[in-house]
Amino acid sequence: MTVWQWLFNPAGSGAGLGPLSGRPDALPLAGADVVSGLALLAIALALIVFFRLRPRLRGLGYLFAALVVGSALGHFAAAYTFRSPALGIELVIKLATAIITAGAAVAAWVLLPSITSAPLSSQLASRNAELSATVDARTAELLAANARLIESMATNALVHQAMARSEAQYRVSFEAATVGKVQSDPKTGVILRANLAFAAMLGYEPHEVVGRSGWELVWPDDRAEGQTAFARVTSGELVAYVREKRFIRQDGTPVWARVSANIVRVPGSDLPDITVAVIENIDERRKAQAALDVTRRELEDVVVQRTAALVQRDLLLREVYHRVKNNLQVVDSILVMQAGRLSDPEAKSAMASLRGRIYALGLVHHQLMGSADLRTFDVAPFLRELSSNILDGGASPRVSLDVRADQLDVGLDFAIPLGMLVTELVTNALKHAFPGGEGHIEVLLSRNSDGTFALVVSDDGIGYDCAVGQPGASAAGLGSKIILALVNQLKATMDVQSDQGTRAEIHIKAAA
Amino acid sequence: MSDLKRHVLIVDDDFLIVMGLTEQVEQMGLTVCGSASTADRGVELAGLHQPMLVLMDMRLDGAKDGVDAALAIYETIGSKVIFITGSQDPSTVVRIREDHPSAILFKPVSNLQLRTAIDAAIGLDGG
Numbered sequence: 174m175t176v177w178q179w180l181f182n183p184a185g186s187g188a189g190l191g192p193l194s195g196r197p198d199a200l201p202l203a204g205a206d207v208v209s210g211l212a213l214l215a216i217a218l219a220l221i222v223f224f225r226l227r228p229r230l231r232g233l234g235y236l237f238a239a240l241v242v243g244s245a246l247g248h249f250a251a252a253y254t255f256r257s258p259a260l261g262i263e264l265v266i267k268l269a270t271a272i273i274t275a276g277a278a279v280a281a282w283v284l285l286p287s288i289t290s291a292p293l294s295s296q297l298a299s300r301n302a303e304l305s306a307t308v309d310a311r312t313a314e315l316l317a318a319n320a321r322l323i324e325s326m327a328t329n330a331l332v333h334q335a336m337a338r339s340e341a342q343y344r345v346s347f348e349a350a351t352v353g354k355v356q357s358d359p360k361t362g363v364i365l366r367a368n369l370a371f372a373a374m375l376g377y378e379p380h381e382v383v384g385r386s387g388w389e390l391v392w393p394d395d396r397a398e399g400q401t402a403f404a405r406v407t408s409g410e411l412v413a414y415v416r417e418k419r420f421i422r423q424d425g426t427p428v429w430a431r432v433s434a435n436i437v438r439v440p441g442s443d444l445p446d447i448t449v450a451v452i453e454n455i456d457e458r459r460k461a462q463a464a465l466d467v468t469r470r471e472l473e474d475v476v477v478q479r480t481a482a483l484v485q486r487d488l489l490l491r492e493v494y495h496r497v498k499n500n501l502q503v504v505d506s507i508l509v510m511q512a513g514r515l516s517d518p519e520a521k522s523a524m525a526s527l528r529g530r531i532y533a534l535g536l537v538h539h540q541l542m543g544s545a546d547l548r549t550f551d552v553a554p555f556l557r558e559l560s561s562n563i564l565d566g567g568a569s570p571r572v573s574l575d576v577r578a579d580q581l582d583v584g585l586d587f588a589i590p591l592g593m594l595v596t597e598l599v600t601n602a603l604k605h606a607f608p609g610g611e612g613h614i615e616v617l618l619s620r621n622s623d624g625t626f627a628l629v630v631s632d633d634g635i636g637y638d639c640a641v642g643q644p645g646a647s648a649a650g651l652g653s654k655i656i657l658a659l660v661n662q663l664k665a666t667m668d669v670q671s672d673q674g675t676r677a678e679i680h681i682k683a684a685a
Numbered sequence: 686m687s688d689l690k691r692h693v694l695i696v697d698d699d700f701l702i703v704m705g706l707t708e709q710v711e712q713m714g715l716t717v718c719g720s721a722s723t724a725d726r727g728v729e730l731a732g733l734h735q736p737m738l739v740l741m742d743m744r745l746d747g748a749k750d751g752v753d754a755a756l757a758i759y760e761t762i763g764s765k766v767i768f769i770t771g772s773q774d775p776s777t778v779v780r781i782r783e784d785h786p787s788a789i790l791f792k793p794v795s796n797l798q799l800r801t802a803i804d805a806a807i808g809l810d811g812g
Contacts, residue, residue, distance in 0.1 A: 491772065491774060494771075495771040495772045496771070498771040498791070498792040498793060499699065499702075499771040499792055501792065501793040502699075502702050502705070502771070502792040502793040502794065503699060503701045503702055503705075504793075505705060505793045505794075506701045506702050506703075506704055506705020506706065506708075507701060507705065508705075509705040509708050509709055509796075510704055510705060510708050513708050513712070528795070528796070531793055532793055532795045534793075535791075535792065535793035539773065539791050542772070542773050542774075543773050562795055562797060562798070565797045566795060566796065566797045
């Protein structure tokens with residue numbers, strides 16, 4: 174018996190199984206089996222389609238589909254057996270179906286926990302609600318954050334605007350300033366920013382000096398000192414750097430400037446951050462000062478020369494006065510010797526008068542020599558010394574003298590005639606007024622309010638018999654002539670009164 | 686001082702002045718023992734004559750002046766010195782004060798001034 178026979182030959186194994194073929198209800202039964210089989214095939218197809226989309230359960234789904242297909246084949250086989258008992262094929266199909274079903278059962282139980290762990294739709298709904306709440310909260314947070322961000326941005330914008338305005342103001346004050354302004358690196362001295370005024374002072378454009386070392390632009394002679402001073406500012410020893418120094422113009426000439434610099438430190442530290450300097454052009458002032466200095470030095474030279482000339486002149490004048498006095502001493506010596514050889518008292522008296530006159534001349538020079546300017550001297554002490562010398566020389570101890578004179582600086586040309594006039598008048602009084610050898614002589618020089626002077630020589634003696642200038646005794650005659658000549662020389666007028674004693678009053682227009 | 690003679694030495698480089706002074710001093714009853722025109726000669730004569738008084742000019746012939754001579758005389762002999770000078774420069778006067786002058790007279794010197802100074806220095810007994 175072949176396999177095919179075994180499968181489909183009823184005589185082979187199930188000869189007795191065909192009794193239903195002849196029964197009338199066999200046909201509907203076979204029909205029901207066929208319909209069930211077809212329906213099961215449709216279900217299997219639906220399962221396959223369904224589980225193709227569910228990868229996780231695909232294996233189980235296919236197992237169920239195979240199980241259903243097996244059941245469908247079982248129904249078809251059952252329907253077939255109604256016509257001819259084909260137990261072999263039915264056995265094979267049912268065995269296969271049984272195996273598949275058992276496998277499906279096992280797989281179903283094995284997979285059940287993982288399948289049941291998959292969320293149910295109710296659970297999903299609750300989780301969905303939670304998620305939705307979370308999302309809502311987050312959204313709210315985000316909205317709030319956004320609002321804050323917008324606010325912050327607005328604030329920032331204001332700050333930026335303020336900073337921009339401040340920066341703009343600073344830039345204008347920096348760029349448009351008429352004094353030079355520079356910002357530089359405190360460590361290297363490199364110019365970071367310079368305004369037009371500074372650049373123009375040196376004959377540059379601002380961009381031509383930016384990037385260069387500021388020290389490079391300083392006049393070489395002024396560089397070392399400036400750097401030393403600046404180091405003291407950098408170290409904090411000095412608060413500010415203020416110096417007058419020269420810069421080099423583009424054409425190589427120097428220009429004087431006054432630099433005031435401060436160092437801005439890094440906030441919260443001592444580290445130098447930036448140098449801020451104001452540079453003022455003081456070239457004109459310096460030049461004017463220099464010109465002034467030159468002028469002053471020249472003036473000083475002139476003063477020195479003039480002073481030297483004056484000193485020289487003073488030396489010469491002193492020498493002249495010295496020689497005049499020496500010569501007068503020589504003349505006096507001759508007179509002394511001459512008088513010693515005379516026996517006539519009148520001649521001796523004439524010699525004495527001469528010596529008095531010479532003494533007056535010498536005294537004028539003596540006063541001049543002792544004066545500060547060698548030209549003028551106070552007349553009062555001169556008249557006092559002159560008069561008292563005449564008086565003492567007259568050997569009349571009982572004649573008293575009073576000399577009063579306003580303070581008056583006189584020169585040689587005025588002092589000589591005045592001195593000689595006083596000499597003559599006092600000598601005359603001494604000689605003629607006091608036969609008893611006793612009396613008082615007064616010499617008075619006063620300045621009038623109109624600028625004129627009055628010289629008064631008076632005595633309380635016996636008075637004159639003859640007016641001055643009239644021919645009389647020979648010695649008195651010479652004295653009178655000299656008096657008149659001196660009055661003329663002084664451009665003065667003279668009144669002589671002889672009531673109680675003699676009073677000679679001489680009016681002098683001005684002191685020469 | 687008692688060892689010194691009642692003589693007067695005159696030191697001046699101007700002969701006429703020496704003569705005039707000599708006459709005046711003699712009229713006062715004093716003897717002039719000599720005169721010199723240089724400081725060195727003055728010192729030499731002072732040593733020789735031991736005068737009580739020297740009339741000393743400031744400017745003299747030679748390099749030395751009256752103060753040099755007066756100082757030397759003062760130290761070696763001790764004579765009194767009356768300076769008679771034409772100058773009254775402060776420097777001159779200061780220099781004269783280095784010595785111990787009995788008096789400083791300025792030319793031209795009146796007879797009275799000379800007499801008074803000599804009387805103060807050595808005393809004139811009415812002569």
